[in-house]
Amino acid sequence: MDAARTRVLIVNADTREAGRLRGVLEGTEAQAMSGHLFRVECVTSLTDAAEQLTRDDITIVLLDLALLPADNLETCGQIRALAPDALLLVLAEAGDEARARAALQCGAHDFLLKGDTDARWLARTVGHALERRAAARALRFSETRFRAISDASPLGIVVTDAQGLCTYTNDAYQSMSGLDARHVAGRHWSCFIHPDDRARVQLEVAAVLQSAKTFSGEMRLLQRDGEVVWARMHAAWMTDDGAPQGCVQTVEDITDRKKAENALLQAEEALFDERERAQVTLNSIGDAVIATDSQGRVSYLNQVAESMTGWSAPEALCRPLSEIFAVIDGTSRVVATNPAERAIAENRRVGLAMDCLLVRRDGVELPIEDSAAPIHDRRGRVTGAVIVFHDVSQSRAMAIRMAYMAQHDFLTGLPNRALLTERLAQAIGQAARHHKQVALLFIDLDFFKRINDSLGHAVGDQLLQCVAERLIGCVRATDSVCRQGGDEFVILLAEIEQPQDAAGVADKIHQAFLEPQQVGGHTLQITLSVGISVYPDDGNTAEAMMRNADIAMYHAKAQGRNNCQFFTPEMNERAVQRLLIEGGLRRALGNQEFRLHYQPQINLASGAVTGAEALLRWRTPDHGLVSPTQFVPIAEECGLIVPIGQWVLREACRQIRAWQDRGLCVVPVAVNISVVELRRPGFAESVARILYETGVPPHLLELELTETRLMQDAESSMSVLRSLKSIGVKLVMDDFGTGYSSLSYLRRFPFDVLKIDQSFIHDLDSEDGDAGIVGAIIGMATHLRQKVVAEGVETEQQLALLRIRQCDAVQGHLVGRPMEADGFAGLLAGGMPAR
Ligand SMILES: Nc1nc2c(ncn2[C@@H]2O[C@@H]3COP(=O)(O)O[C@H]4[C@@H](O)[C@H](n5cnc6c(=O)[nH]c(N)nc65)O[C@@H]4COP(=O)(O)O[C@H]3[C@H]2O)c(=O)[nH]1
Structure with a gap:
C-alpha cells in the first residue's frame, strides 16, 4: 500500500502547523481532490530535511519559507539538488508573496499561502503541481525522443521560424550544409542553397507554401569549401490557428544518385553520339553496308545499300539476307555463296568470290566486290554479320581501259612497244615449236621531223594515223602493226617460211606509199626506211630482234632512205661503232x-x-x-x-x-x-x-x-x-x-x-x-x-x-x-x- 502512496516531506519548525498539514494531506478529502494517497513525514529543520531527502524517495517537499534566511533563498536550489525529481512547494505567509516568487527563481516549483492550506486548496495545488511535473517530464521525454529520432535520421531536418530563420537542424543537415548547429542557427534556410539554384527554389517554395501545400524539389547545396551537395527537399509549414509559425524541411542527400544519373546521362549522350557518328559514317561512305542477326535476317541497311539493292531499310528489316542481297557468279551465273553465312559459320572475315554480280530488286545486275565479317557481343559470341560491298562497274571498266591504254598507242590505237614485245616473245616461242621463222620490220618515216616542224604537230599526228592505216592494209590480220613511238612503226610477221616473205611485205609497203597522202589539206609524199631482222638467224630473243631490226633500219637510212635492209652482223659492228662515236x-x-x-x-x-x-x-x-x-x-x-x-x-x-x-x-x-x-x-x-x-x-x-x-x-x-x-x-x-x-x-x-x-x-x-x-x-x-x-x-x-x-x-x-x-x-x- 505504501508503495502506491506519494511521499510528502513537510519541513516546518511549527510542529502544530506541520501536523495540521499532514492531517489534511492524509485525509480522505485531500485524497479525493487530488487523486493521490499521501504519506507524510515531518521535520523541523533544514538539516533534518536534507538527511531525509538523501535517504528516502520523497516526491513532494513542503518547505516553510520562514525556515530560510530572509535574504538567502539558495536553500531552495540545494534542496532541488538533493532530490532532483522531487517537487518543491514553498509555504509563505500572506503578504510574503514577493519572497515566495523569489524562491521560484531559486528552484522552487510553486508556492502556497499558509491561509490556503485547507484540504481542498492544498490537495488541489499539490495535485496540479504533480500533474505539471508529469507533463513537463512527458514533454522532456518527447523532446528527447524527437531529438533522437531526428539525429538518427539520414534525412537532414531543418526547422525554421516564420521568417525562415533556422531554429533547429539535425546532424544530417549539418553535415550536408558543412556547418555545425551554431553556425546554422539563426540563418535563413536558403543561405545554404547554391547561388545558381537559390532564387528558383525560394520562388518555388514561396509559391507552394502560399497555397498551403507541401513543397518538394531538388537543388544544390554549396558548402563553405566549395563542395556541392545535391539535395531533395520537402518542406511543410507549421501553423497555429492558420498562422504560419515556421517551417519544417527534410533534406535528402541525393548527390550519389545525381552522379549516377549524370554518369548515365553522359553514357547515353556518348552512346547517342557514337550511334549518330556511326550512322553518318555509314551513310557517307561510298560503300554499301548490310548487317544481319545470327539467323541471317537483315538488321540494318545504309543508304548506299538501299539504292544498290533496291530495298528500303524498313522493307528489308528482318527479311532473309539472301532475299535482299542476291548475288550470282558472273561467269557461271549460279547463286554465289552468301558471305554473311560464311562469316558467321567460320567466325572470320571473308571476301566474296571474284566476278560476282548483285541482282538488284528490279533485276539489274551490278558487278560488286565485298567482304563480310562476324559481329560479336561482349562475351565474344557471334550475334550476326556485316557485309560491306561496292559497285565496281566503273573501276572494272577503268581497269579494262587502263590495261588497253598500257598496251596501245593513244594516237593510232596500234599495239605499243610493251604489247609488241609480249607478242614477239610469244611468236618466237611458237615459231621455235613449229620450226618456223619470225620477221620483224622496223619502219621509220623519212623526214617526218621536217613535216612536223614545218606543218605543225596536228598535221604530223594525222599523217601518223594515215601511215598506220596504210601499214595495216599491207599485212594479214594475223600480223601485228605496232607503233614504237615518234615516227617509228614495227610490223611483226609471225610464222614466215623464209626471209623473202618479209622482203615481199616491205616491197608491198613501199608500193603502198608511192601514192601521196592527203593530210590536213596538204599533199605529202612519204617514203619509208625499213630494217628487217629474222628469227632465228638475227636473234632468238625479242630484245635482240628489235635491236637488230632497228640497226638495219638505220642502215637503210644511211643508204639514202626509202629502201629496205635486212640485218647483217656487220651492221651490228657499225652500230656499235656508231654508239661509241656518239658517246x-x-x-x-x-x-x-x-x-x-x-x-x-x-x-x-x-x-x-x-x-x-x-x-x-x-x-x-x-x-x-x-x-x-x-x-x-x-x-x-x-x-x-x-x-x-x-x-x-x-x-x-x-x-x-x-x-x-x-x-x-x-x-x-x-x-x-x-x-x-x-x-x-x-x-x-x-x-x-x-x-x-x-x-x-x-x-x-x-x-x-x-x-x-x-x-x-x-x-x-x-x-x-x-x-x-x-x-x-x-x-x-x-x-x-x-x-x-x-x-x-x-x-x-x-x-x-x-x-x-x-x-x-x-x-x-x-x-x-x-x-x-x-x-x-x-x-x-x-x-x-x-x-x-x-x-x-x-x-x-x-x-x-x-x-x-x-x-x-x-x-x-x-x-x-x-x-x-x-x-x-x-x-x-x-x-x-x-x-
Ligand atoms: N659540219 C661540218 N662539217 C665539217 C667540218 N669539218 C669538216 N667537215 C665535213 O667533213 C668533210 C671531210 O672533211 P675532211 O676529212 O677534213 O676532208 C676535207 C679535206 O681534208 C679534204 N681534202 C682537201 N684537199 C684534198 C685533196 O687534195 N685530196 C683529197 N683526197 N682530199 C682533200 O677534202 C675535204 C674537204 O672538205 P669538205 O668537202 O667540206 O668535206 C668536209 C665537210 O663536209 C665542220 O667543221 N663542220
Whole structure:
C-alpha cells in the first residue's frame, strides 16, 4: 500500500502547523481532490530535511519559507539538488508573496499561502503541481525522443521560424550544409542553397507554401569549401490557428544518385553520339553496308545499300539476307555463296568470290566486290554479320581501259612497244615449236621531223594515223602493226617460211606509199626506211630482234632512205661503232678534244692565198684522230652537231681575230655548216652574235653548205640563207655538181662561191675524164657572177686544166694540206708562191 502512496516531506519548525498539514494531506478529502494517497513525514529543520531527502524517495517537499534566511533563498536550489525529481512547494505567509516568487527563481516549483492550506486548496495545488511535473517530464521525454529520432535520421531536418530563420537542424543537415548547429542557427534556410539554384527554389517554395501545400524539389547545396551537395527537399509549414509559425524541411542527400544519373546521362549522350557518328559514317561512305542477326535476317541497311539493292531499310528489316542481297557468279551465273553465312559459320572475315554480280530488286545486275565479317557481343559470341560491298562497274571498266591504254598507242590505237614485245616473245616461242621463222620490220618515216616542224604537230599526228592505216592494209590480220613511238612503226610477221616473205611485205609497203597522202589539206609524199631482222638467224630473243631490226633500219637510212635492209652482223659492228662515236662526241666538247685545221685556197691568177677552209679535227683519247666524215653524220643524227657547230664558228672567228690582232693580212675563212644547224631557229642570229662578240668583220667569214643536203629542202633554207647574206657573210655551195641543183634554184640562191666537187677534179686526170663538165660549171658560175673554187686538186695536170678553164681558185693537197692555225699564220705572213 505504501508503495502506491506519494511521499510528502513537510519541513516546518511549527510542529502544530506541520501536523495540521499532514492531517489534511492524509485525509480522505485531500485524497479525493487530488487523486493521490499521501504519506507524510515531518521535520523541523533544514538539516533534518536534507538527511531525509538523501535517504528516502520523497516526491513532494513542503518547505516553510520562514525556515530560510530572509535574504538567502539558495536553500531552495540545494534542496532541488538533493532530490532532483522531487517537487518543491514553498509555504509563505500572506503578504510574503514577493519572497515566495523569489524562491521560484531559486528552484522552487510553486508556492502556497499558509491561509490556503485547507484540504481542498492544498490537495488541489499539490495535485496540479504533480500533474505539471508529469507533463513537463512527458514533454522532456518527447523532446528527447524527437531529438533522437531526428539525429538518427539520414534525412537532414531543418526547422525554421516564420521568417525562415533556422531554429533547429539535425546532424544530417549539418553535415550536408558543412556547418555545425551554431553556425546554422539563426540563418535563413536558403543561405545554404547554391547561388545558381537559390532564387528558383525560394520562388518555388514561396509559391507552394502560399497555397498551403507541401513543397518538394531538388537543388544544390554549396558548402563553405566549395563542395556541392545535391539535395531533395520537402518542406511543410507549421501553423497555429492558420498562422504560419515556421517551417519544417527534410533534406535528402541525393548527390550519389545525381552522379549516377549524370554518369548515365553522359553514357547515353556518348552512346547517342557514337550511334549518330556511326550512322553518318555509314551513310557517307561510298560503300554499301548490310548487317544481319545470327539467323541471317537483315538488321540494318545504309543508304548506299538501299539504292544498290533496291530495298528500303524498313522493307528489308528482318527479311532473309539472301532475299535482299542476291548475288550470282558472273561467269557461271549460279547463286554465289552468301558471305554473311560464311562469316558467321567460320567466325572470320571473308571476301566474296571474284566476278560476282548483285541482282538488284528490279533485276539489274551490278558487278560488286565485298567482304563480310562476324559481329560479336561482349562475351565474344557471334550475334550476326556485316557485309560491306561496292559497285565496281566503273573501276572494272577503268581497269579494262587502263590495261588497253598500257598496251596501245593513244594516237593510232596500234599495239605499243610493251604489247609488241609480249607478242614477239610469244611468236618466237611458237615459231621455235613449229620450226618456223619470225620477221620483224622496223619502219621509220623519212623526214617526218621536217613535216612536223614545218606543218605543225596536228598535221604530223594525222599523217601518223594515215601511215598506220596504210601499214595495216599491207599485212594479214594475223600480223601485228605496232607503233614504237615518234615516227617509228614495227610490223611483226609471225610464222614466215623464209626471209623473202618479209622482203615481199616491205616491197608491198613501199608500193603502198608511192601514192601521196592527203593530210590536213596538204599533199605529202612519204617514203619509208625499213630494217628487217629474222628469227632465228638475227636473234632468238625479242630484245635482240628489235635491236637488230632497228640497226638495219638505220642502215637503210644511211643508204639514202626509202629502201629496205635486212640485218647483217656487220651492221651490228657499225652500230656499235656508231654508239661509241656518239658517246665520245658527248664528252668531246667538255674535254676540249676538238681543234680546227685550216686549208688554204689559192687564187690561180695571182698565186696568192685568197681564202681558207676551216676543217674540224677530233682527237679522241682512245682512238686517236677520227675523220669528220665518220663523226659529222652521227653528230647530225643525234643533234650534237648544233653545239659542235657553234664551237667551230666561234673558234674560227676567234682565230681570225687573233690573226688580225697579230697584224696579218687575213683572208676569208670558210666554215662548214650542217643543214641541221641551218634549220634550227635562230641560227642566223647566232652567227651575227658570234661575229659581234669576236669582233670579226662579216666579209671574213664564209659559210659552206653541201649542195646535196641543201637541195633536199631547198625552199625552207631560202629565208635563212637570205638572213645570213644580210649579215654580210659569204655563202659557199660545197660539193657542187653532186646535188642536181636546178638552174632556177642556183639563180635564186644567194651563193657567192661554188666549190666544184672533188670527184670532177679527180676525173680530170683520167683518160675519159670530162673536162667539159668542169668547164660548164665554171662558165655557169661566171654567168651567175659566182666565184669558183676547185676542191681536191692533187696533180699538176688538174691544176693546168683548171687554169685553162679560168677557174678562180683551187684547194687541194697540191697547193696546201689542212694545217694548224700557226702554220696557216706562217702562210699569211710569208705569202704563197704563184703557180
Ligand atoms: N683526197 C683529197 N682530199 C682533200 C684534198 N684537199 C682537201 N681534202 C679534204 O677534202 C675535204 C674537204 O672538205 P669538205 O668537202 O667540206 O668535206 C668536209 C665537210 O663536209 C665535213 N667537215 C669538216 N669539218 C667540218 C665542220 O667543221 N663542220 C661540218 N659540219 N662539217 C665539217 O667533213 C668533210 C671531210 O672533211 P675532211 O676529212 O677534213 O676532208 C676535207 C679535206 O681534208 C685533196 O687534195 N685530196
